[in-house]
């Protein structure tokens with residue numbers, strides 16, 4: 001199945017139902033992410049981005065349609081599909097090093113196998129010297145770097161990132177984006193990256209999928225033909241500005257449509 005896309009969503013629909021209350025979160029989503037491709041998903045709040053990612057992670061199942069990883073149906077979480085959330089769920093009682101090696105350790109790998117790799121990854125994410133610190137002694141950006149190191153040490157084929165830098169200040173955020181670019185240039189994992197931030201999506205991704213307001217569908221997919229390796233400097237290039245304007249217009253159109261629809265629904269009540 002090596003030719004299969006790393007991730008495929010086929011006519012995926014997800015409805016949350018609790019008693020009388022029903023929410024159609026996403027509807028009719030088709031998406032294929034090729035192996036080693038970096039795809040970003042952009043869309044208004046509540047349009048179903050996290051719902052999509054959670055289905056790929058295997059935390060939720062679709063109501064209709066199929067979610068596949070490497071050509072096989074996703075039937076639960078797997079270490080091959082690592083997830084990075086906005087707030088890294090670190091173990092407060094473990095040091096940076098022990099948080100990073102927690103995964104391989106619980107998998108029963110011998111320490112000799114993962115220690116050197118973990119030390120290298122800690123260095124890559126700029127945390128050398130902080131190995132014995134505890135999460136409470138770190139800044140938000142440093143905690144997020146531990147979260148990323150903990151994922152990288154597992155060498156996942158697929159990284160699912162749900163607004164991983166959303167809680168960080170602008171400066172730290174841009175450093176983290178550069179770090180992720182570096183990591184990606186080195187390992188070329190398949191990445192599905194969710195964000196609200198147009199520039200972040202265009203800086204990082206090969207392809208940006210813009211979603212509609214809820215129920216979320218893919219409104220348009222835009223290929224980001226900006227050469228790699230990229231750095232923050234590309235954000236001032238004419239091509240970047242053109243793409244930014246295009247995506248901005250798409251999102252604005254969608255927000256206006258959603259606002260008009262909710263005003264109509266309010267009037268009908």
Ligand SMILES: Nc1ncnc2c1ncn2[C@@H]1O[C@H](COP(=O)(O)OP(=O)(O)OP(=O)(O)O)[C@@H](O)[C@H]1O
Nearest residue numbers: 016023024025044045046047048049050051052214
């Ligand atoms: N477990 C759940 N049970 C019921 N409804 C849910 C559940 N998870 C999500 N929803 C609903 O599905 C819709 C989409 O939610 P989702 O979290 O996927 O949006 P999002 O695009 O990630 O939003 P944001 O940008 O704010 O993170 C929302 O209306 C939300 O209320």
Ligand SMILES: [Mg+2]
Nearest residue numbers: 049050051162
């Ligand atoms: Mg979300």
